[in-house]
Amino acid sequence: METAALVVALVIVLALFFDFTNGFHDTANAMATPIATGALKPKTAVALAAILNLVGAFLSTEVAKTISGGIIREDQISGEVFPSLIFAGLIGAITWNMFTWLLGLPSSSSHALFGGLIGATIVGLGVHGIDFGVVMSKVVLPALLAPLTAGIIAFAATKLAYAVTRRYDGKPDGRDGFRWGQIFTSSLVALAHGTNDAQKTMGIITLALIAVGWQNHPEPELWVIFAAASAIALGTYVGGWRIIRTLGKGLTDVKPAQGFSAEASTAATILASSHLxxxxxxxxxxxxxxxxxxxxxxxxxxxxxxxxxxxVGWLLTLPAAGLVGGLMALLVVWSKNAGLGVTGVIIDAILATIAIVFLFLRSRKDEVHAGNAMSEVAVSGQAVELDENPPPTPRQQRAMEEKAARKAAKKKTKGADK
Structure with missing residues (x-):
């Protein structure tokens, strides 16, 4: 029992650290576009996102139940070895999160978690330990449909936003009001993120507690909800500035109307999925x-x-995290078969620490922070007003030229009078 308690404690610590990485990895989802358009200052944006992630984590537990009572077959969630496999799977997820953060790629923390957990379970328990029906219906299909659906909604919303405000095309600040709208929609995305991603850690911790018989239902306990919510909020406040830079200006030059539309689409999609x-x-x-x-x-x-x-990062996430999780699980299985107790878990922990420290130190060589993640914002904040407006029509151009000609003639006449 003491060994089980030690392993569960390690799982809880590592799960909360994963939640922390999830927070700074996914801050960009809500706040990259309002930072890029100047709607919110960088540090204000991440602080707001952290608070709303914390609140959102308390609003629903449906996703946590999917993790704790769905992906792994219930008859396999037992025995002291299973928490060790969860530990191995978490290492796969965290390693991939840190690696893609270093590259500035907005990969999926969720799929990294699923990949690591599935890889470790297959190595430790066999293929029969995974409920592939649940994986397909609640993980794979949403992964294919959700970004496509969100993209279509954002495309339509952007078209509508520009169509409705077309009469402002000739005015410098015609669409500046969307910056205020972005504060609302980005806040909604942060809230939605808390309702979905924080729950995955809750589900993992609950899974470990069920495995050792300390809990007999998939509903996370209140202390688990509070701990997971706090960890993801802290990670969000730290801010994943590399990924914020990619989403804010790496994919396209985001203008206020675009940002408003994208965030509204993101929030609607996430909230609907969390409910289901x-x-x-x-x-x-x-x-x-x-x-x-x-x-x-x-x-x-x-x-x-x-x-x-x-x-490409999306395609590699599940198998890459699964491979690392599986390799870590091999050490767990070897340790068990050799009668070495938790030696495999301890070796896993040492290897994970080395990998995390290495990736962090590597990131310091070309550090990205609040001060330089959006170094062009000061310029783009002024450029938005010009770029928002399309070139003048031929009629407008002629009117401008005639006006300039009249001014020049008037000035010339005054000069002649003198």
Whole structure:
């Protein structure tokens, strides 16, 4: 029992650290576009997102139940070895999160978690330990449909926003009001993120407690909810500035109307999925929304090279995290078969610490922070007013030329009078 308690304690600590990485990895989902357009100052944005992630984590537990009582078959969630496999799976998820954060790629923390957990379970218990029906219906299909749906909604919303405000095309501040709207929609995305992503850690901790017989239902306990909510809020406040830079200006040049549309689409998609218990990737939804909004604004350019890199990252997330989780699980199985107790878990913990420290130190060589993540914002904040408006029509151009000619003639006449 003492060994089980030690392993569960390690699982809880590592799960909360994963939640922390999830927070700073996914801050960009809500706050990249309002930071890019100047609607919110960087530090204000991440502080607001942290508070709303904390609140959102208390609003629903449907996704937590999907993790704790769905992906792994219930008859396999027992025995002292299973928490060790969860520990191995978490290492796979955290390693991938840190690696993609270093690259500035908005990959899915959720799929990293699922991949690590599935890989470790297959190695430790066999393929029969996974309920692939649940994986397909509540993980894979949402991963395919959610970003596409969000992109289509954002495309339509952007088209509508520009159509409704077309009469302001000739005015410098015609669409500046969307910046205020972005504060609301980005806040809604942060709240929605808390209702979905924080629950995944709750589900993992609950899964470990069920495995050792300390809990007999998939509903997370209040202390688990509070701990997970606090961890993701803290991570959000730290801010994943590398990924904020990618989503804010790496995919397309985001204007206020676009940002408003993208965030509204992201929030609607995440909230609907949380209600249905779909453990989707908020990162994929946010990325799909930004791309859709870029396609919806006339004259904007979507940087398809970056889109391709992100897509490759999406494809690799499940298998890469699964591979690392599986390798860590091999050490757990070896330790068990050799009668070495928790030696495998301790080795896993040492290897995970080395990997995390290495990736963090590597990030310090080209550090991205609140001061330089959006170094062009000061310029773009002024440029938005000009870029928002399309070139003048021929009629407007002629009127401007005639006005300039009249001014010049008037000035010439005054000069002649003198």
């Amino acid at each position: 218990g779909f453990a989707l990737s908020t990162t994929q939804v946010a990325s799909g929304s930004v791309i859709g909004s870029g396609l919806g604004r006339r004259g904007s350019e979507v940087r398809w090279g970056m889109v391709g890199k992100i897509f």
